[in-house]
Amino acid sequence: MDARRRQILDAARRCFVRNGFHATSMQDLLAEARLSAGAVYRYFSGKEAIIGAIASEALAEVAEAFAERDGERPPGLDDIVDLVLRGEGPSLAASRESAGLLVQIWAEALRSPSLAARLQEVVDEVRVLISGMVARHQEQGRLSSDVPPERVADALIALVDGFVVRRAVYGDADPEAFRDGLRALMGASHHRRT
Amino acid sequence: MDARRRQILDAARRCFVRNGFHATSMQDLLAEARLSAGAVYRYFSGKEAIIGAIASEALAEVAEAFAERDGERPPGLDDIVDLVLRGEGPSLAASRESAGLLVQIWAEALRSPSLAARLQEVVDEVRVLISGMVARHQEQGRLSSDVPPERVADALIALVDGFVVRRAVYGDADPEAFRDGLRALMGASHHRRT
DNA sequence: TGGCGCGGAAGGAACGCTCGTTCTACGTTG
DNA sequence: CAACGTAGAACGAGCGTTCCTTCCGCGCCA
Structure with a gap:
């Protein structure tokens, strides 16, 4: 689902804007995206990948x-x-x-x-x-x-x-x-x- | 000792230049300063304080x-x-x-x-x-x-x-x-x- | 003067916590 | 019922920080 990827990226962007790349934890990001860890890691290999994207x-x-x-x-x-x-x-x-x-x-x-x-x-x-x-x-x-x-x-x-x-x-x-x-x-x- | 403080700040600067504020760990910093945790925490209340300085x-x-x-x-x-x-x-x-x-x-x-x-x-x-x-x-x-x-x-x-x-x-x-x-x-x- | 003891500075093991990540069990859908 | 995507607990690692111990140099008293 491409929409899921977008949802994650949008949430990530909001988090990163708010707190910077390194000061936002995965759990912040998960909460913002209203998704679980398992869900996110299906679409991205890790935090680095999300930052890169x-x-x-x-x-x-x-x-x-x-x-x-x-x-x-x-x-x-x-x-x-x-x-x-x-x-x-x-x-x-x-x-x-x-x-x-x-x-x-x-x-x-x-x-x-x-x-x-x-x-x-x-x-x-x-x-x-x-x-x-x-x-x-x-x-x-x-x-x-x-x-x-x-x-x-x-x-x-x-x-x-x-x-x-x-x-x-x-x-x-x-x-x-x-x-x-x-x-x-x-x-x-x-x-x-x- | 003012020289100690300088020593710590110089080391911190080198670390921060190399890796950024958040990507350098205290232990990196301690190693760079060739000092122990106890020594550093005598001069600064924490990482934030060092970044601020x-x-x-x-x-x-x-x-x-x-x-x-x-x-x-x-x-x-x-x-x-x-x-x-x-x-x-x-x-x-x-x-x-x-x-x-x-x-x-x-x-x-x-x-x-x-x-x-x-x-x-x-x-x-x-x-x-x-x-x-x-x-x-x-x-x-x-x-x-x-x-x-x-x-x-x-x-x-x-x-x-x-x-x-x-x-x-x-x-x-x-x-x-x-x-x-x-x-x-x-x-x-x-x-x-x- | 020689030995003792005190105070401050440094060492470093250990702590609790939170990190990023993994894994398994569950619900949903076709 | 099979397959897939999700949840969320669990994990080990590493974080920043604390705290007890050790070390060292100086002054005090016998």
Whole structure:
């Protein structure tokens, strides 16, 4: 039953968001899923597998959020950030929960090579997409061309990651205000859009 | 004996950097410190206390790294980032270890109100300092003044945080390359300094 | 001065508990 | 009735912590 798997993963996600990967016990998870140990272990080989599945799903969401914006030509580079952040629905780092999950995944990746690899994969993918956007801006002369687009992409990714941190850790973060600051930073003369 | 306390904290830091807060057991820590349980529990009330002490130290380093740059007038706003990142010695996020520790602190702050409070404190402090730098730039007309300096500061902090994530998680990150990307992003016409 | 005894610091075995996991018996369904 | 998926008790391991013991250095008194 695929629904059972989903039920377990949903419960796991709630637990992990609430308490972190290592601080949630299997029994917390079982209680949240309203399932017994036997039931859960039929679908997952263990805790590690569940963590892996949750992380994989979250990273897939991230990759998807970026991918579905590919090809769009944002009016300004500063819009790239909320282009992604604004993804409709509960996607990516739109919610504080997802942002928190992402932070936990980063921390977990520090000690799990397999997770680190998966993370690297997603980042590389995103980097290519963003670099493409940057390159297109450079062709249009909106951006100096004497810097490889990848470097600019890295700065943009750092911006997004930094925003994720803010969302997750320092409480809510207003994308609108953030973009204002960003826009000023970029020395753009255009003012905030109404 | 203060040296004992240091010995324990140093060992704990090494362990936490290697395995994360929750994945290092007390016995790992005891072995690393070459001390017995009785000895350690004389200086700390428990694991939580040790985590708290380590986190506090790390955050103090961050605050200090920003504070000691206060009053400086960086040539460009893009320099603010590596102004901090470059702190001489093994400070702040200069090392990958410190960056990793910071990521773990973020993750931990998601479930520890006291740590979150301490974090908030440090961030607020930093925000004030950066806002001051930004305001000075605005006064000089190097930056449009129609955005509150705090918002620009938030963007800069996100940048730094994003760089920390990159350092810690995605492997090494070259501050030089990062600043190039940033400079291009900011639409500045000045090219990389030799 | 020499021996004794005291106090604080460290050692490490042991504790109770909770962890992740396994296993067997039961209920349900086709 | 056979087959499957679930429940939940049970298990060993390992956790964080406690506590009793040992060790060591210094001062006190005969």
